[in-house]
Amino acid sequence: MGTYPSSAIQDLYPDDFAHCFGCGRYNALGHQLKSYAEGDEVVARFMPGPQHVSVPGFVYGGLLASLVDCHAMATAAAADLAAAGVQTEVTAPRYVTAALRVDYLKPTPIGVELEIRSRVKEASEKKKVVSFSVAAHGTVTVTGEAVAVRMPKTMEQLLKT
Amino acid sequence: MGTYPSSAIQDLYPDDFAHCFGCGRYNALGHQLKSYAEGDEVVARFMPGPQHVSVPGFVYGGLLASLVDCHAMATAAAADLAAAGVQTEVTAPRYVTAALRVDYLKPTPIGVELEIRSRVKEASEKKKVVSFSVAAHGTVTVTGEAVAVRMPKTMEQLLKT
Numbered sequence: 001m002g003t004y005p006s007s008a009i010q011d012l013y014p015d016d017f018a019h020c021f022g023c024g025r026y027n028a029l030g031h032q033l034k035s036y037a038e039g040d041e042v043v044a045r046f047m048p049g050p051q052h053v054s055v056p057g058f059v060y061g062g063l064l065a066s067l068v069d070c071h072a073m074a075t076a077a078a079a080d081l082a083a084a085g086v087q088t089e090v091t092a093p094r095y096v097t098a099a100l101r102v103d104y105l106k107p108t109p110i111g112v113e114l115e116i117r118s119r120v121k122e123a124s125e126k127k128k129v130v131s132f133s134v135a136a137h138g139t140v141t142v143t144g145e146a147v148a149v150r151m152p153k154t155m156e157q158l159l160k161t
Numbered sequence: 162m163g164t165y166p167s168s169a170i171q172d173l174y175p176d177d178f179a180h181c182f183g184c185g186r187y188n189a190l191g192h193q194l195k196s197y198a199e200g201d202e203v204v205a206r207f208m209p210g211p212q213h214v215s216v217p218g219f220v221y222g223g224l225l226a227s228l229v230d231c232h233a234m235a236t237a238a239a240a241d242l243a244a245a246g247v248q249t250e251v252t253a254p255r256y257v258t259a260a261l262r263v264d265y266l267k268p269t270p271i272g273v274e275l276e277i278r279s280r281v282k283e284a285s286e287k288k289k290v291v292s293f294s295v296a297a298h299g300t301v302t303v304t305g306e307a308v309a310v311r312m313p314k315t316m317e318q319l320l321k322t
Contacts, residue, residue: 021221101261
């Protein structure tokens, strides 16, 4: 299979849906997370800033929840691209989070680049269940699962009004 | 019962534990969430900024996860203060998140002050299960549950080294 698409998934979102605080390329104040397909996994790397602290020395859990949320939506979109088998880069579908579960196994040290890995566990046309982990220095500190749904038509309509 | 403590719970955290990006009074770049006891609930109000967008018109789910996370930890701490029955304000214990589950029932509109409400569902000395909701304009858009644990001694020791 190799790596398809080679761009960050978030860079394939339509312009109208690329302002997300977590991963939008047009949100100058946001995290601008970038997630890449790697075989049957999707991988992102992120360096928290010193402000992203919880208690001294450790990363804020809310940031971790934010990163895995955006990463999981990108993972769902990547699965659709891979299933379609399109080998030229196209627009990625936009998923939204229906549910997010994050298990904080141990404190995540700050000042270390984090590696987020995910894969699709269950897939239907409109819904994906994505499992993920976050590791620091090769040690997994967070695991969890997200339920991603294709953006509902009602929401798209709201966006056009 | 009334309202005890009358301060924001986060303002009662020890100085060393008041740098959290979500709720630390000393984190100038953070959200500085303030949660208040109200009877047997704990309530916080928060106005997302325009940068906290997901898709246009709606609040970023990662911000919502961040707010409920900090709010749930404050709820756990408030329960200990109430149980101790101390009627002068004291230092609040610091809880950390073991697990967080967020159900996004519907999109949360941006540009509206959000109301977060929570209560303790299950309590032991070292662990609390907290349920919460987020409402915009009186409509609940998010519900969920967090497992809060008293900060482990190993973590406190790490902080002292």
